Amino acid sequence: MSTEFGDMRTAYGKTLIELGEQDKNIVVLGADTTDSLKTSGFGKQFPDRFFNVGIAEANLVSVAAGLAYSGKTSFASTYAIFLPGRCVDQIRNSIAYPSRGEKKGLNVKLVTSHGGLTVGADGGSHQTIEDIATMRVIPNMKVLIPADAIAVSKLTKSIAQTYGPFYMRMARSKVPTIYSDSQEFQIGKGITLRDGNDCTIAATGITVKMALDAAEKLQQNDISCRVIDCFTIKPIDKDILEKAARETGGIVTCEEHNILGGFGSTVSEVISELYPVPVRRIGAQDMFGESARDSEIPQLLEKHGITSINIEKNVMDIRSNQ
Amino acid sequence: MGLNYYQIKKNVLQARKLVIRGTSIAGSGHPGGSFSMAEIMGCIFYNHLKYDPKNPEWEGRDKLILSKGHASPGLFSNMAVAGYFEESQLDTLRQFGSKLQGHPDLKCPGVEFCGGSLGIGLSYSIGNALAAKLDQKDTHIFTVMGDGESDEGQVWEAAMTAAKYNVDNLTLILDRNFIQQDSYTEKIMPLDESLEDNELSEMWKDASRWKTGDKWRSFGWNVIEVDGHRIEQVSDAISRAKSVKGMPSIIIARTIKGKAVEHMEDNPQWHGKAPDPALVPIINQELDSQFMIAPSIIAGDMTNLKNEVKRCDDGRADYIHLDVMDGQFVPNSTFDYTKIKELRPLTVIPFDTHLMINEPVKQIQNYIDAGSDIITVHAEVCDESSFGEIHDLLKSNKVSVGLAINPDTSMPDWSKKFISTLDQIIIMSVVPGKSGQKYIENTHVKTKNLMINLKENDFTGYIEADGGVTLDNIGECFADGARAFVGGSAIIGQTDVRLVIREFRNQVLRIRRKLLIQKANELGGIELVNKWIDLHVVGKKKDELIQLATELGYQ
Numbered sequence: 001m002s003t004e005f006g007d008m009r010t011a012y013g014k015t016l017i018e019l020g021e022q023d024k025n026i027v028v029l030g031a032d033t034t035d036s037l038k039t040s041g042f043g044k045q046f047p048d049r050f051f052n053v054g055i056a057e058a059n060l061v062s063v064a065a066g067l068a069y070s071g072k073t074s075f076a077s078t079y080a081i082f083l084p085g086r087c088v089d090q091i092r093n094s095i096a097y098p099s100r101g102e103k104k105g106l107n108v109k110l111v112t113s114h115g116g117l118t119v120g121a122d123g124g125s126h127q128t129i130e131d132i133a134t135m136r137v138i139p140n141m142k143v144l145i146p147a148d149a150i151a152v153s154k155l156t157k158s159i160a161q162t163y164g165p166f167y168m169r170m171a172r173s174k175v176p177t178i179y180s181d182s183q184e185f186q187i188g189k190g191i192t193l194r195d196g197n198d199c200t201i202a203a204t205g206i207t208v209k210m211a212l213d214a215a216e217k218l219q220q221n222d223i224s225c226r227v228i229d230c231f232t233i234k235p236i237d238k239d240i241l242e243k244a245a246r247e248t249g250g251i252v253t254c255e256e257h258n259i260l261g262g263f264g265s266t267v268s269e270v271i272s273e274l275y276p277v278p279v280r281r282i283g284a285q286d287m288f289g290e291s292a293r294d295s296e297i298p299q300l301l302e303k304h305g306i307t308s309i310n311i312e313k314n315v316m317d318i319r320s321n322q
Numbered sequence: 323m324g325l326n327y328y329q330i331k332k333n334v335l336q337a338r339k340l341v342i343r344g345t346s347i348a349g350s351g352h353p354g355g356s357f358s359m360a361e362i363m364g365c366i367f368y369n370h371l372k373y374d375p376k377n378p379e380w381e382g383r384d385k386l387i388l389s390k391g392h393a394s395p396g397l398f399s400n401m402a403v404a405g406y407f408e409e410s411q412l413d414t415l416r417q418f419g420s421k422l423q424g425h426p427d428l429k430c431p432g433v434e435f436c437g438g439s440l441g442i443g444l445s446y447s448i449g450n451a452l453a454a455k456l457d458q459k460d461t462h463i464f465t466v467m468g469d470g471e472s473d474e475g476q477v478w479e480a481a482m483t484a485a486k487y488n489v490d491n492l493t494l495i496l497d498r499n500f501i502q503q504d505s506y507t508e509k510i511m512p513l514d515e516s517l518e519d520n521e522l523s524e525m526w527k528d529a530s531r532w533k534t535g536d537k538w539r540s541f542g543w544n545v546i547e548v549d550g551h552r553i554e555q556v557s558d559a560i561s562r563a564k565s566v567k568g569m570p571s572i573i574i575a576r577t578i579k580g581k582a583v584e585h586m587e588d589n590p591q592w593h594g595k596a597p598d599p600a601l602v603p604i605i606n607q608e609l610d611s612q613f614m615i616a617p618s619i620i621a622g623d624m625t626n627l628k629n630e631v632k633r634c635d636d637g638r639a640d641y642i643h644l645d646v647m648d649g650q651f652v653p654n655s656t657f658d659y660t661k662i663k664e665l666r667p668l669t670v671i672p673f674d675t676h677l678m679i680n681e682p683v684k685q686i687q688n689y690i691d692a693g694s695d696i697i698t699v700h701a702e703v704c705d706e707s708s709f710g711e712i713h714d715l716l717k718s719n720k721v722s723v724g725l726a727i728n729p730d731t732s733m734p735d736w737s738k739k740f741i742s743t744l745d746q747i748i749i750m751s752v753v754p755g756k757s758g759q760k761y762i763e764n765t766h767v768k769t770k771n772l773m774i775n776l777k778e779n780d781f782t783g784y785i786e787a788d789g790g791v792t793l794d795n796i797g798e799c800f801a802d803g804a805r806a807f808v809g810g811s812a813i814i815g816q817t818d819v820r821l822v823i824r825e826f827r828n829q830v831l832r833i834r835r836k837l838l839i840q841k842a843n844e845l846g847g848i849e850l851v852n853k854w855i856d857l858h859v860v861g862k863k864k865d866e867l868i869q870l871a872t873e874l875g876y877q
Contacts, residue, residue, distance in 0.1 A: 019447055027453075027456070048456060049456065051452065051483075053483050053486070054479070054482065054483070056476075056479035056482075056483070057480035058441075058475070058476040058479060059445045059480050059483055060443070061445075062442045062445030062446045062449065062476070062480070063445045063446070063448050063449040063480075064449060064451070065446050065449060066445065066446040066447060066448060066449020066450040066451075066452070066453070067446075067449040067450070067452060068449070069434070069435075069446070069449070069450060069452030069453075070449065070450045070454060070457075070461075071453060071457070072453050072456070074449075088437050090439075090442060090445075090476070092439075093436060093438065093439040093442060094436070094439075094442050094445075094446055097427045097436050098427075098435070099428060099429070099435040100428040100429070100431075162455070201514045212627060238758075
């Protein structure tokens with residue numbers, strides 16, 4: 001069976017135009033990466049509602065905040081290494097912190113591309129492996145990592161309709177399509193993609209496909225793995241994780257992010273409090289990335305152990321210790 | 323429309339007192355930066371900003387963004403004065419559970435921006451301004467930023483963005499007080515140029531060394547530079563900034579950190595420190611001791627009044643006293659409103675029009691239209707009804723209301739109902755009609771007695787001493803309670819108006835300091851006197867105070 005691929009940024013740009021047609025309050029901001037982020041199409045369609053502030057991410061965030069305070073729904077986008085990497089203070093203080101009554105934070109959606117190691121050739125300076133950690137610890141901020149282009153489209157619409165600050169991270173390269181157009185996504189709820197009782201693989205972003213591949217392989221050895229797409233890192237779906245811990249006895253987490261502070265840490269926090277079972281974290285091993293051409297990206301990921309084979313190994317490891 | 327001069331002054335004074343009250347109770351906070359921007363905030367709140375304190379979310383409002391968020395007491399105090407909440411709320415400043423947080427916060431209705439992290443406010447303001455344009459609203463954004471804050475790179479990112487998008491519905495005001503947390507701005511990160519030794523006061527005077535405006539001009543901004551403690555200059559600058567279309571405007575307001583309290587002025591220690599509660603009554607008395615010097619131009623060359631106005635402008639008069647005489651109420655005649663109209667474009671300094679005319683009610687509108695900012699009429703030619711009419715007309719035109727009494731007149735009984743809203747009372751200390759007369763000595767007693775009566779009737783205005791005021795008696799006039807001083811031949815009759823005005827100021831300052839030392843002694847004896855004097859660490863103030871204290875026998 002051949003795998004279909006989809007481009008997350010194209011899906012994002014297309015969805016923004018749809019949203020812009022329906023809602024005049026949608027504004028889009030960029031920082032000299034608008035062709036790359038595919039937001040420039042929105043700019044052509046709605047030039048008055050499109051602001052390219054140049055290579056100035058701090059300014060990008062606070063201008064977006066001002067627009068949101070005046071009633072707009074701001075989408076601000078650039079590469080994940082700079083947003084949030086460059087401007088955590090502005091995100092905290094001008095977007096997440098300002099609250100009035102029930103409105104917690106301002107209505108700004110930070111949607112970034114080029115998250116994680118799969119940025120590839122640009123090298124370690126551009127491979128953000130810290131964004132989940134920095135964003136999830138900020139009160140009022142919600143954090144999403146879609147697994148494919150369909151998830152991007154659906155979640156872009158969801159966050160436009162849900163008040164408050166969001167951080168959503170996309171990948172640079174085309175990613176395998178996992179979902180059908182009819183799939184529903186509920187913010188704060190994980191999706192069980194495959195049921196199983198022997199172990200759970202909880203994944204996010206591009207690693208969801210690796211998790212599915214690993215589960216398929218393990219099935220051949222009669223190990224039935226549950227696979228959960230935790231596309232919402234915050235608020236994390238505690239119920240689905242607790243249930244998985246209770247029913248499968250162990251969890252392997254996968255992410256394209258440092259194993260410190262990211263998704264694996266989030267799962268560990270939840271599980272250690274609600275139903276402690278063994279957890280193994282797969283992700284960047286607290287070391288920076290490096291350049292890799294597209295054809296070499298599997299090697300880069302392998303260096304950090306972000307592969308379906310390593311997922312299999314970790315599942316086996318958990319089971320052998322039980 | 324007048325400048326709303328005295329109303330702004332009164333509100334600014336009240337706001338300053340609330341800053342002291344709030345920070346002294348809290349035991350922390352930032353009075354220095356609140357005071358440097360006090361007049362700026364006053365002009366914004368009471369002359370330019372559209373708002374409804376009872377409906378803070380009103381759609382038609384303008385937005386005030388305090389980017390230099392640490393100066394929150396300066397914002398909250400004005401919000402209290404403007405009616406957003408009770409003044410007593412300032413007592414909760416910085417306390418657990420208070421809506422008046424250490425830095426401005428949306429928790430407090432009416433606050434439009436969560437300040438605190440510096441350098442963000444301008445970008446945020448641009449966002450609000452762009453949104454207003456998208457919505458085709460005439461919302462204006464007023465943003466107040468600090469000079470230390472200008473170290474932040476984001477400020478300059480925002481500066482470029484505002485120019486790119488022609489954000490002309492935003493007025494940025496830079497509170498250029500030359501001090502940031504560690505020390506003087508020019509020592510920490512020069513905005514103008516590096517400071518050699520401690521030459522700040524020299525630098526302040528030398529406009530050729532101010533480079534901040536050049537920076538903003540080169541970023542594509544319309545730049546207006548003013549003295550940030552002069553209400554007339556700041557307010558005029560805001561009007562001019564708002565009238566410029568197609569580009570953003572910045573007003574660089576040169577200010578003094580801690581302005582209005584001598585020991586805080588120009589003193590980096592007062593960036594973020596609260597006043598000692600024991601000293602608060604002295605500070606409040608000092609705040610109540612602000613004064614104005616107003617040359618009367620009829621004492622100059624009547625054939626060239628334009629030049630006399632120019633001399634007042636160069637001499638940095640606080641306002642210009644215009645004696646209108648009609649040849650009936652007084653034997654002489656000077657000029658009428660047509661002359662005032664002619665002089666008005668020459669300066670933004672407030673015009674203090676003193677009408678020595680019969681039936682002023684009939685002509686009052688002409689004097690308003692001519693550009694007066696304060697109009698004083700004589701009690702001798704008014705009654706309750708005609709003065710009521712004048713009073714209401716002036717107030718509705720933002721012209722300050724004055725009532726004058728001649729040397730042999732007392733305040734009429736009918737004036738009682740106006741006292742709490744009167745802005746100015748002129749106690750004539752010569753028989754009106756001509757300049758160059760000698761001060762009538764019993765005016766001192768008259769003023770003192772009147773002050774007692776006025777206080778009982780909630781007078782919040784200013785007493786103006788007019789007639790025969792000289793360097794020799796100005797101190798005593800101040801001690802009587804006068805806060806505005808008209809100088810005829812003693813000022814305008816001299817060659818160097820600027821020098822004379824400075825001498826007048828120094829003379830008042832001297833008596834003011836003496837009275838403050840006496841106040842300290844009353845409150846806490848020599849110990850408190852010394853404690854207060856020791857706070858005056860900048861310049862030579864301390865030596866001068868020690869000498870005064872010695873003269874008073876307190877050392």
